[in-house]
Amino acid sequence: MQWEVVIGLEIHTQLATQSKIFSGSATTFGSEPNTQASLVDLGMPGVLPVLNQEAVRMACMFGLAIDAEIGPRNVFARKNYFYPDLPKGYQISQMDLPIVGKGHLDIALEDGTIKRIGVTRAHLEEDAGKSLHEDFNGATGIDLNRAGTPLLEIVSEPDMRSAKEAVAYVKAIHALVRYLGICDGNMAEGSLRCDCNVSIRPKGQTEFGTRCEIKNVNSFRFIERAINSEIQRQIDLIEDGGKVVQETRLYDPNKDETRSMRSKEEANDYRYFPDPDLLPVVIEPGFLDSVRAALPELPPQKVERFQSQYGLSAYDANVLASSREQADYFEQVVKIGGDAKLAANWVMVELGSLLNKLGVEIDQSPVSAEYLGGMLLRIRDNTISGKIAKTVFEAMAAGEGDADSIIESRGLKQVTDTGAIDKMLDEMLAANAEQVEQYRAADEAKRGKMFGFFVGQAMKASKGKANPGQVNQLLKAKLEG
Amino acid sequence: MHQLTLAEIARGLADKSFSSEELTGALLSRIKQLDPQLNSFITVTQAQALDQARAADARRASGETGALLGAPIAHKDLFCTNGVRTSCGSKMLDSFTAPYDATVVAKLAEAGMVTLGKTNMDEFAMGSANESSHYGAVKNPWNLEHVPGGSSGGSAAAVAARLLPATTGTDTGGSIRQPAAFTNLTGLKPTYGRVSRWGMIAYASSLDQGGPLARTAEDCALLLQGMAGFDAKDSTSVDEPVPDFSANLNASLQGLRIGLPKEYFGAGLDPRIADLVQASVKELEKLGAVVKEISLPNMQHAIPAYYVIAPAEASSNLSRFDGVRFGHRCEDPKDLTDLYKRSRGEGFGAEVQRRIMVGTYALSAGYYDAYYVKAQQIRRLIKNDFMAAFADVDVILGPTTPNPAWKLGAKSSDPVAAYLEDVYTITANLAGLPGLSMPAGFVDGLPVGVQLLAPYFQEGRLLNIAHRYQQVTDWHTRAPNGF
Structure with missing residues (x-):
């Protein structure tokens, strides 16, 4: 059976704003735990979010760069779930009305062709904190420095047909956000992270197969490997008479395999609803014009x-x-x-x-x-x-x-002095008198091959410094003469 | 001294009849003496209050003036107060000391007000009888066997009992106006966005609004002046100029168009209250107002819509109380799920748990459109009803509540019966409009309130009408026996 691979990607890019998306805290990576967590980031009772305009501007830059429609009125929604590093018990994100709508990005494939990849949407949201499981005697430590860092989640269409295409797309997004100066692209520090949706279908079939989502892959190499190992897993599964189950999987780079994290049934019901603490974001045409004018x-x-x-x-x-x-x-x-x-x-x-x-x-x-x-x-x-x-x-x-x-x-200066080259050639030809005789006796075809020998000897004698053009010209004259 | 209104205190402090320290000391002793009967305070901040009073006296001595400088206040215990327990009436936050001041608290402190303490309330402001507090029920000073209303029941009972002249409250579905009506006070819910919500622990974010409780409209004007204003820390706060609320209190009511919604006078309204409302209308007519009947046809849908939207928002707002960072944490959690379940199960009372469950259900996949989206549509219809009505009238008048304060425990076993008591107040929250309740008489010795609703940002109009009414009536001057 010939299989066709279908890949769609969700890329989380940390926006390079000075402060967080809903608070005034700094976003510097690597600070002491919880030193960059304000009352808002801690989800203290009574605190309220205030949207960072810079995050909006950066999202608009991205939208314009992929030729997307910018939502003239976009809305923040709460995504509700419990996790210790999610301080409010909900993440402020966007659901029905994202800031960036449909757009596209062209990628260059290895064979030199250009392929257009659709971008479904991109929305603003806040990052969660980090759970630290080491060094706490079995307990878990929570570092909320990252909580509230602005993210732009870029969702692609299922347009990619191989792991290589997927990597090319991620690289193109990576390049673009760096071009725009809206993300430092540092994948090791988690500034750009990728969720890969992978499915396979028999070649020629129009409907999609059941997909699996590989969460949080954070290097180009791992994206390629994770996707390829997932493709192989799905092919093996189906060819052995099994069925792909929709689920979330994690990639283990040490074993080079993906493993199940949670099934669709275990998935949270996020109970999205518009965040009543934030007003809809209205993007004025004038604002958009100024962003467009400032695009690099x-x-x-x-x-x-x-x-x-x-x-x-x-x-x-x-x-x-x-x-x-x-x-x-x-x-x-x-x-x-x-x-x-x-x-x-x-x-x-x-x-x-x-x-x-x-x-x-x-x-x-x-x-x-x-x-x-x-x-x-x-x-x-x-x-x-x-x-x-x-x-x-x-x-x-x-x-x-x-x-x-x-x-x-x-002393690598090229010798272009004709006299010096002339002298060097005479010495070289004298040292190779036998070959000179053979050359002169040979026919045209053979001479061509032998000529290279003399050039090589000449360059060797000059330690590569003789001007190759002059050597050619002078040598030809001497041998013919 | 405890009989003085805020306006009288302002004059007394200004002409140095007494100092803030003397006043504060007198009121603190009165609280100590009388509050055990009422349970209106969760925390009394005696030492801090005296420090603040002395500081206010010093400011005045150095030439500073201001109507609120040195005047006493107490905050509903959901306004965060730096360094002071802010409990929200919940076991969940019994151990929570707020690390910052709410904007309202900060503004009033800046104006020189002296905080006597934090007042009792329904747990997380969920209730209309002040019986769901972790710190016990609050009693109505007019009859200690009756509820004071809620959720700002402690704020209302304390002022009604003359423990202090004014308090802050919050109103999500009537939680300022209904207790004001039940305790013979004037209470104002400002336009949504008029008063900052920063530091006000959220129940239902799109409905919550802080406001003043006092004996007179004049006092409400003074206190609102200190509370209102745009706050960059609250995205839903509105950048609208704040007028001088005291300046137009005496403006003429000649030609004022009052609308009486026929839906407010139907079945369910105690006829004795209906009569008192009509009597208040007569007084306003004597002052020059003209009355016409209007209709708010979608009012019947308000309670169901409210009891979807408010719990939905609450279910999310209260998720942060998870035992991880602050608030109640259960003993020896086995694992993360156990930590969540027991911390929340132990920390939240029954009514809060009920609303979290209702709200979670309403937002769930497959139910969201049928409940939450539908409720938001009703909300828009209700708002449209008001907009249409305000095309013809300047203000809408009706009863604040269908019945006077009920007996403690009377509705505890039937939450829906209690929900129905909010029928006249919650529409203003759904529409975001300002509303005021003012004393209008008594039924069986229990106070009755009349509610006035105005277009957006017309708090001044409400205060003007209430003040003129209070110039020709004396309901608001009556004090409960024993206080």
Whole structure:
């Protein structure tokens, strides 16, 4: 049986506001437990929520960025359930009238095609606190620092058909919220968390299969693995004659498997109703215009501009624009180095593999955009060859300074002096007299192959510093002559 | 000194006939002497009160003035008071010391008022007889075998017994107006949003509103002046200018259009109360008012709608009392579920549990549309009825309650019978309108109240009418025997 996978995602992004969504407490991560919990965050008797306008503005930015309708009148609702780290016994969220309605986001797939993923809605809500189960002699500690941190929950359509597509979508959302500056995207600290709804159906079937929700996956790698292991579980289950039961599951990265957390029957009845402590949020058109005017250039526009302004391919433009930091880095390199295609190659290939190897993001790159741009200048003015540039790049990565000082101190300056190259070639040919004889006796086809041997010898003799173009030209003349 | 009204106290303090400290001391002894019969206070803050009185005297000595400076007040025990137990009349909060002041408390303290203590109330403001308090029932000073009304029963009984001139209360379905009627007081429920709810422990958030209880409309005006105003900490507070409520108390009633809703005078109303209401109308006519009959056709739906919306909101509002962070926690919980069940089961009384269950049911999947949504639709119809009525009249008048105060325990076994007593008051909460109850006579020695309802933010009009009425009648001046 051929199976088709259907995936929809709910992404919780912590908004990067200074203070919480309904209180004035700070939202800094990692503070001493309960030092950032005010009367409101503690759910003290008699306290009332006051909506943080900044959270509304950020949600509107996101909505505009995905071309969504912004709810002109959106409503906060209470989601009622008991849990020790939920101080009021309800979470203030949005149900029937969310702030962001239907929108969409384009993702670049590995084969270079672009796929449009629907966003059903995005709504504002408050985060809960944390239950700490260690260090309390069997009791549970409650840290309410996180309680009340603003979240934007972004719900996708079930539009993804593989774990890879799901990851590409999460990456696109991740990039977008960072582009907008509304979320720091730090998944390790829980700033962006993902619930994955996964189902399978026989290829060609139109109705969906029964879905399972994998809760709270918080890295790109785990999202891919969790989904793949869940897909396999469902396929095995059905092919063994079983049935998928709708339930919530947790992914265990150590065992690389999902396990049941609670069934649909055990699910809470959240008894949503409009929060009487908060008025409906009315989004005035003028406010929306000001938010729109302040939007930064977003990935789609950037991709387009990279193609038209720099002549990059659609794929290269997409890769470079996939994060704001990478796009900014690239443009800085172009600004200094002057050659966009060369810059694109270096950023994507050499820098990409360096960062990958080090496991760091581009904003922690050991080679700054200024250094890389400076090195490209030396390639372009023939001070160094592309091959020597790799050595220079490695030295820059090792912290030896900028390209010019490395070229200088290591004596890597390319030899372009025709006389010097001429002399070096004569010596090399003399040392390989036998091969020269063979070359001259050979036919055209064989000569082509042998020519490469002489180039190699010449570059070796010059320790790679000889200008390859000049070497080619002079060598040809000498051998033919 | 205990016979003085708030306005008289203001004059006495201003012309230095007595100090706040003398007054406070006198009232504290009176509370000590008489309150055991009434049980109107949960907490008396004697030492703090005397400190505040001395501080107020010092402020006055340094040249500060103000009608409320040095005047006594007591707060219904659901207004959070920093450093003082705030119990909500519940075992759940018996050990709860509020870490902050409610806006109302802070504003009145700022104005220099001296807090004598916290008054008894129905548990979490749920009740209309003040019998559901963890601290025991409050007695009506007019007849100690009768209830004082609720839920602000302690606030009403204390003022009626001349323990102090004025108190704060809250009104979710009549909880200021009904006890005012039962104890011969003037009580005002302001427009929803007029008085901040910050620090006022919620029963039903969309209906709750704080307001004053006093003997006269003039005193209510003074106290409301100190309580009212926009508060950025309460999103439902309305940024509407606060007029000088005392300025127009004596305005003429010539041409005032009073609407009498025919639905307020139907079956269920004690005919003796109907007669007293008609007599009050005659007095107002003598003052120049013109009367016409109006209709509020959806009034019959108000009680069912209220008893869905209020419990629904309460079921959620009271979820925070879970034994985890504050309030009652059961002994030796076995696990989390046990902690929740026993802490809440032990901490909440029967009426609170009943309303939590009703509200939880009304919000449940599959019932929400039939109950909660329907109730909200009725609420809109009731509001529309009022809007239509106020197109033709300036104020609506009727009885505050269908019957006078009943005997303690008389309705304890039949909660619905008690719910039905709210029939005239809850529409103002559902619509968010201001309402006032004023003394209008006696039946079997028990006080009767007349209710006035006005358009949004027209508290001044209600106070003006009540004050003019109190200039030509003396019901409000009568004191219960023994007090």
